[in-house]
Amino acid sequence: MAWEIVVGIETHAQLRTKSKMFSGASTAFGAAPNTQACAVDIALPGVLPVVNAAAVAHALRFGFAVGAAINRRSVFARKNYFYPDLPKGYQISQYEMPIVAGGTLKIVLPEGEKTVRLTRAHLEEDAGKSLHEDFQGMTGIDLNRAGTPLLEIVTEPDLRGAKEAVAYARTLHALLRWIGVCDGNMQEGSFRCDANVSVRKAGDDQLGTRCEIKNLNSFLFMEQAIEFEARRQIEVLEGGGRISQETRLYDADRGETRSMRSKEDAHDYRYFPDPDLLPLVISDEMLAQARDSLPELPDARRGKLVASYGLSHAQADLLTASIETSNYAIAAFEGAPQARWPDMANWISGPLSAKLNESNLDIGASRVAAAELRRLAQKVEDGTLSGKMVKDVLDAVWAGEGGVDEVIGKRGLQQISDAGAIGRIVDEVLAKNAKQVEDYRAGKDKAFNSLVGQVMKATQGKANPAQVNEILKARLTR
Amino acid sequence: MLDSGLSELQAALAAKKISSVELTRLFLERIGSLDGRLNAFITVDEGVSLAQARAADEARARGEVGPLAGIPVAHKDIYCTRAVRTTCGSRMLENYTSPYDAHVVEQFGRAGAVLLGKTNMDEFAMGSSNETSHFGPVRNPWNTGLVPGGSSGGSAVAVAARMAPVATGTDTGGSIRQPAALSGVCGLKPTYGLVSRYGMVAFASSLDQGGPLAKSAADLALLMNVMVGHDARDSTSLPRPKEDYARALDLPLAGLRIGLPQAYFGEGVEPGVRQCVRAAIAWYERHGARTVPVALPNAALAVPVYYVLAPAEASSNLSRFDGVRYGHRAAQYEDLNDMYCRTRAEGFGAEVQRRILVGTYVLSHGYYDAYYLKAQKVRRLIARDFAEAFKLCDLIMGPTSPTTAFPLGAKTEDPVQMYLNDIFTIPAPLAGLPGLSIPCGFDAKGLPVGLQIMGEHFAEARMLGAAHQYQRDTDWHRRAPTETPL
Numbered sequence: 001m002a003w004e005i006v007v008g009i010e011t012h013a014q015l016r017t018k019s020k021m022f023s024g025a026s027t028a029f030g031a032a033p034n035t036q037a038c039a040v041d042i043a044l045p046g047v048l049p050v051v052n053a054a055a056v057a058h059a060l061r062f063g064f065a066v067g068a069a070i071n072r073r074s075v076f077a078r079k080n081y082f083y084p085d086l087p088k089g090y091q092i093s094q095y096e097m098p099i100v101a102g103g104t105l106k107i108v109l110p111e112g113e114k115t116v117r118l119t120r121a122h123l124e125e126d127a128g129k130s131l132h133e134d135f136q137g138m139t140g141i142d143l144n145r146a147g148t149p150l151l152e153i154v155t156e157p158d159l160r161g162a163k164e165a166v167a168y169a170r171t172l173h174a175l176l177r178w179i180g181v182c183d184g185n186m187q188e189g190s191f192r193c194d195a196n197v198s199v200r201k202a203g204d205d206q207l208g209t210r211c212e213i214k215n216l217n218s219f220l221f222m223e224q225a226i227e228f229e230a231r232r233q234i235e236v237l238e239g240g241g242r243i244s245q246e247t248r249l250y251d252a253d254r255g256e257t258r259s260m261r262s263k264e265d266a267h268d269y270r271y272f273p274d275p276d277l278l279p280l281v282i283s284d285e286m287l288a289q290a291r292d293s294l295p296e297l298p299d300a301r302r303g304k305l306v307a308s309y310g311l312s313h314a315q316a317d318l319l320t321a322s323i324e325t326s327n328y329a330i331a332a333f334e335g336a337p338q339a340r341w342p343d344m345a346n347w348i349s350g351p352l353s354a355k356l357n358e359s360n361l362d363i364g365a366s367r368v369a370a371a372e373l374r375r376l377a378q379k380v381e382d383g384t385l386s387g388k389m390v391k392d393v394l395d396a397v398w399a400g401e402g403g404v405d406e407v408i409g410k411r412g413l414q415q416i417s418d419a420g421a422i423g424r425i426v427d428e429v430l431a432k433n434a435k436q437v438e439d440y441r442a443g444k445d446k447a448f449n450s451l452v453g454q455v456m457k458a459t460q461g462k463a464n465p466a467q468v469n470e471i472l473k474a475r476l477t478r
Numbered sequence: 479m480l481d482s483g484l485s486e487l488q489a490a491l492a493a494k495k496i497s498s499v500e501l502t503r504l505f506l507e508r509i510g511s512l513d514g515r516l517n518a519f520i521t522v523d524e525g526v527s528l529a530q531a532r533a534a535d536e537a538r539a540r541g542e543v544g545p546l547a548g549i550p551v552a553h554k555d556i557y558c559t560r561a562v563r564t565t566c567g568s569r570m571l572e573n574y575t576s577p578y579d580a581h582v583v584e585q586f587g588r589a590g591a592v593l594l595g596k597t598n599m600d601e602f603a604m605g606s607s608n609e610t611s612h613f614g615p616v617r618n619p620w621n622t623g624l625v626p627g628g629s630s631g632g633s634a635v636a637v638a639a640r641m642a643p644v645a646t647g648t649d650t651g652g653s654i655r656q657p658a659a660l661s662g663v664c665g666l667k668p669t670y671g672l673v674s675r676y677g678m679v680a681f682a683s684s685l686d687q688g689g690p691l692a693k694s695a696a697d698l699a700l701l702m703n704v705m706v707g708h709d710a711r712d713s714t715s716l717p718r719p720k721e722d723y724a725r726a727l728d729l730p731l732a733g734l735r736i737g738l739p740q741a742y743f744g745e746g747v748e749p750g751v752r753q754c755v756r757a758a759i760a761w762y763e764r765h766g767a768r769t770v771p772v773a774l775p776n777a778a779l780a781v782p783v784y785y786v787l788a789p790a791e792a793s794s795n796l797s798r799f800d801g802v803r804y805g806h807r808a809a810q811y812e813d814l815n816d817m818y819c820r821t822r823a824e825g826f827g828a829e830v831q832r833r834i835l836v837g838t839y840v841l842s843h844g845y846y847d848a849y850y851l852k853a854q855k856v857r858r859l860i861a862r863d864f865a866e867a868f869k870l871c872d873l874i875m876g877p878t879s880p881t882t883a884f885p886l887g888a889k890t891e892d893p894v895q896m897y898l899n900d901i902f903t904i905p906a907p908l909a910g911l912p913g914l915s916i917p918c919g920f921d922a923k924g925l926p927v928g929l930q931i932m933g934e935h936f937a938e939a940r941m942l943g944a945a946h947q948y949q950r951d952t953d954w955h956r957r958a959p960t961e962t963p964l
Contacts, residue, residue: 039578043798045571046558046580046677048712078794080841082818089797141802270841272850275684275791277713 021149022049037143043087055149058181060290068103085128098122162226225250331370340377498548502531522595544590552642555596570825580677597632619959624883627657634661652903655915659878659928670910671716674709682788695945699724726943732766742876750921758918772867786853793837861909878928
């Protein structure tokens, strides 16, 4: 009996703003507890919320990026519940009228592309943090995070299984970073997902009863949790049981989900429109500004890299992992010899990317500037450097030995393109390798490669390979 | 001096007949001698008041003279002040001092006013008799066995008994106008959005509006000039050009159309109240105004609508008082939930708890549509009724309250009877409209009666003008309470 796993994802993306959703306090991560919580954040008597226009602009940008409808009038509502890290006793969110409605996200799967439908995206504020350790039986409350702007993005139950869910989450994560609305830092909680998981018999058109798995803060955990949860549900159903709707928590240490609260225990949040805030009305100017400030989207950028820069689809995918990478590549390509663009793409996703990972740096902080990469391409094009020498030069520039020209000069790395010099070395090699010469003349082509290798070794790889080939062939056929 | 209006005080201060320190001392002494009986103040800090008065005198000497330079003002204890505690009449905030000043307090500070004290009020502004205060009831200076009205009862009595020249209040369903009427002073609830709610402890956010209490309409106009102003920290604060609320004080009444809603003169209105209000309207007719009947067909639903919406908002607004960060926290508790329960059971009085329960109920799953949503719809109908009425008239007049002041304890056992005392003041805030109450006579028991004047949005200057014309020709507003002679 085949089972189909149905998943919908809710994502809380922290919006990249200087100040909070409804107050002027800073949103910077990592400050000492309760140093970034102002009167509004700690809900002193008499304080009132004021909407952060930058957060609204981010929501609009996201709406445009996923082709959603923007509600020109949306409403902030209060979600009421008591918890020590929720200072007002309610969270300001959007309920019946979210700012962004619908939209789609295209994800790439091994079997092809798939379009995931989004239900909505709405603005809300984050709660603070309860710290249960370190206080000997008491709970510490840190309200630095309280009031941080979030965009909650909800999909339709369009995803089939853990792999698709993760592909969606990765694509969304990349898009949010691409358009600059979220830093995507999962360790700091900037991108958190909940998964709604249900299973049904293949071919059923009714959805099964779903369970919500909370707070999946890594893609790996998301995959494991959904897989575990789907297996659990299938086992229950195959054993003749029924799934009860509930909220479950993923325990990464044990690799399992467990029940947090059942539907019966669910809060009655008593949503109602927040009387402290007028309906959020989006003006034509705000819309135009959001649209104009949106960068070229990943799909368009990928297409451009293939069509205008002659890259393969695989190369374009690698370079569009982030907008910074693709911006770096395009900056490097401009003014570089066109024939070298595909090589340059490989340098970026190969040796440069390795260096960046090694030092845990973003490409924006690369120690090899785009201009240096361009210089490298020029040096290959004009024959100064062989392809084999590129990595060494790049590493040297990274290590701070200077620019490309300086490194070549200092290290004496110029390619030997002097026919006379190469000829002399070829002669020496031929003299020392009479056996291979004989083999070659007897029709063993492999012997030729071995001789080329000897020449390159003798020149420490500096000889121009094309010239070596040419001279060697001429000498051998003489 | 104790009986003077603002312009006389301003003149005396300007002519150096009296200093702000001397004036402030005069009122502090009056408070000292009367307030043991009246209980109009929760907090009076002579040191703070005199320091501010001294600063006002020094500023005047430097030539810095704000519109209220050196004049003592009593603030309802719902306005956050840095200088002294802000209790909101509740045990929950008994020892709470705000780290910031409310916008209204800032405005008075900028105008040069001196903080005289914080006035008593119904707990979290929930009440119509000032009996729900944790700090004990305020007594009516016309008869100390009676209530002064509420929730701004302390402010009304402070002005009535000449313990403060002027005071601030807040009005959600009548909390400025009803105590003004029952205590024999003038009180104005402005159009929603004119006075910033920043730093005003919230009761029902969509209805709460700060406003002034004083002895005359002319004084109210000067206070409005200080209190009104756009404040970016309150999203419902209206960005409007500055207005002079005294500009229409001398406007003649000729041609004024006064709307009389039938519902405001029917059953349940005490004869003494009806007589005084009728006589006041007759005065307007004699002075050039004409009256037109207006229908407010949904006005009768205002009280039930209010007692769904205001508690709903209050139940959420008061959630922040949870014992976690500030305010009262139970001394002993089993766990988190128990801490919440005990803290709130101890910190809130019975009326506040009742409204939190009602509000929680009407917002609950399965009841929201039947109560909250329906009430919102009726609220819009009430607003529409007023819009229709104002096509026929410029101002609407009627009694502020159906009764004069009632005895302490008379209605505390029957909340519905208490709620019905606000039957005439509740419609205006539901429609966001301004409402004014001025004294218009006394009933057979010698208790003051209030005339309510309502207008369209932003009609305050016109309303104050109509009131001022009446007050130029009558002296009801000048009479001081019998039990607190000067």
